[in-house]
């Protein structure tokens with residue numbers, strides 16, 4: 001593996017990130033991208049498509065035994081020049097990945113940048129499908145987009161307390177065991193154990209941001225929690241989020257006011273960006289209302305949705 005490959009890969013990926021409005025284009029961001037891609041190039045496999053003028057496309061992969069989501073996975077990083085002929089990129093990737101994919105005997109972890117449509121096409125030809133879309137929101141812009149958002153009567157939003165933990169654990173764990181298609185790893189034992197520790201720590205942490213929705217009998221019927229990352233090098237102070245409603249309050253328009261309360265809490269903490277992956281139509285809809293940027297799509301084997309399920313996100317951002 002040559003350092004030149006890694007340099008070229010970082011340059012391609014940096015160029016792609018620059019197409020996202022909230023991205024913070026700094027040397028620290030370039031360093032973060034380099035750190036992320038280094039194991040692909042030092043302990044993984046790499047293929048490059050080169051022309052006289054230099055590298056056109058790179059695909060690199062390495063095995064990660066211990067991922068944040070709790071399943072050993074092959075992480076693939078695929079990037080290409082924006083001006084490369086789409087047909088050429090697609091055909092090259094099918095040729096290179098076709099023989100390699102069957103040897104990757106674990107989950108795949110592949111987030112493909114929104115602008116890499118030839119990669120989408122190649123992965124689909126190889127039998128992978130979109131599992132979720134990753135959306136990046138800007139807190140002020142999102143609050144402005146949501147506008148006034150009253151809660152349906154009988155419900156209220158409050159900070160999560162230690163006493164709420166059993167109800168929140170049960171709601172999260174039961175939901176994703178019943179509906180794994182909307183979060184395939186959320187019921188994995190390692191993920192569940194990590195989530196419990198995070199929520200237990202959050203109720204002791206005065207800067208944590210965890211909200212619950214209560215009904216008129218004081219039962220917990222909804223939860224949204226921030227995973228704060230105040231030193232993020234790509235986006236500045238940012239947060240990812242987890243979101244869950246009991247069936248009793250779904251479909252009643254509670255998500256808009258809950259997002260609003262959640263975002264106001266992020267703003268108070270100096271957080272400007274929030275990120276999350278989703279396959280939920282309600283989340284994709286409010287993503288448009290909040291003008292969230294489509295960062296990319298996660299692909300898996302046996303993905304449960306057709307490409308049509310994500311069409312409105314993909315079409316709206318075809319030029320992203």
Ligand SMILES: CC(C)(COP(=O)(O)OP(=O)(O)OC[C@H]1O[C@@H](n2cnc3c(N)ncnc32)[C@H](O)[C@@H]1OP(=O)(O)O)[C@@H](O)C(=O)NCCC(=O)NCCS
Nearest residue numbers: 182243244245250251252253254255256278280281282285
């Ligand atoms: C994701 C979840 C919180 C959505 O809650 P919900 O109760 O369906 O959402 P709401 O009824 O508040 O709808 C929110 C908005 O989406 C719209 N919406 C709902 N379903 C829609 C659909 N199928 N297509 C398009 N828009 C839709 C609503 O009209 C509403 O828009 P509005 O505020 O402009 O009127 C809920 O389905 C849930 O808890 N699921 C289980 C946990 C989960 O999957 N979490 C992962 C989330 S990424």
